[in-house]
Amino acid sequence: MQTLSSSVHDTIDSLVKSNDVVLFMKGTADFPQCGFSAAVCNVLEHLDVTFKDVNVLESDAMRQGIKDYSNWPTIPQLYVKGEFIGGCDIIKEMFQSGELQELFDKK
Amino acid sequence: MPHPIEAVMRDKLTAYFIPLHLEITDDSHHHAGHSGAKAGGGTHYTVKLISAQFRGLSRIKRHQAVHNVLAEELKAQVHALVLHLDEPS
Numbered sequence: 001m002q003t004l005s006s007s008v009h010d011t012i013d014s015l016v017k018s019n020d021v022v023l024f025m026k027g028t029a030d031f032p033q034c035g036f037s038a039a040v041c042n043v044l045e046h047l048d049v050t051f052k053d054v055n056v057l058e059s060d061a062m063r064q065g066i067k068d069y070s071n072w073p074t075i076p077q078l079y080v081k082g083e084f085i086g087g088c089d090i091i092k093e094m095f096q097s098g099e100l101q102e103l104f105d106k107k
Numbered sequence: 108m109p110h111p112i113e114a115v116m117r118d119k120l121t122a123y124f125i126p127l128h129l130e131i132t133d134d135s136h137h138h139a140g141h142s143g144a145k146a147g148g149g150t151h152y153t154v155k156l157i158s159a160q161f162r163g164l165s166r167i168k169r170h171q172a173v174h175n176v177l178a179e180e181l182k183a184q185v186h187a188l189v190l191h192l193d194e195p196s
Binding site: 036071072073074084086087088089090093094 | 166167170171174178181182187188189190191
């Protein structure tokens with residue numbers, strides 16, 4: 001994407017490709033700094049899913065970069081095997097319907 | 108008094124999605140003091156929308172359709188937008 005500085009784009013690209021499950025969030029898994037990020041962490045922990053947490057508050061470039069990378073204006077954002085799954089609402093809906101469990105069983 | 112941006116969002120969503128149901132809730136007061144919250148509210152919303160236009164669209168595409176319609180508001184001051192997007196049953 002042209003509007004995105006290549007270094008952030010490459011960093012994100014490498015994060016989502018080298019980790020099975022990546023959550024871009026505000027704060028860390030141990031100390032989420034936003035209710036929406038905390039909610040997704042809770043779901044993942046409930047499902048016993050190991051994930052890489054990326055704290056977007058540590059870098060403005062990353063905070064904006066992930067929005068551009070995914071074409072998604074809000075945080076958190078979940079990636080599984082390089083694929084963007086969604087933000088907090090979608091993750092909660094997929095958890096409630098059982099689709100999220102299926103996704104992790106499959107992948 | 109609702110924040111004026113609520114009416115702007117309602118008009119845009121109504122014009123674009125011709126919803127069977129549209130409910131906009133201002134959650135800003137729950138987030139006072141949180142980063143992104145502004146005095147006077149108008150920053151955190153929940154939108155429930157039922158529209159035939161969501162038929163055949165994935166969850167991500169439905170959300171992106173709403174993000175696109177509200178792009179200016181999301182850029183300006185709407186900091187969090189919880190979306191419940193359904194097609195008519």
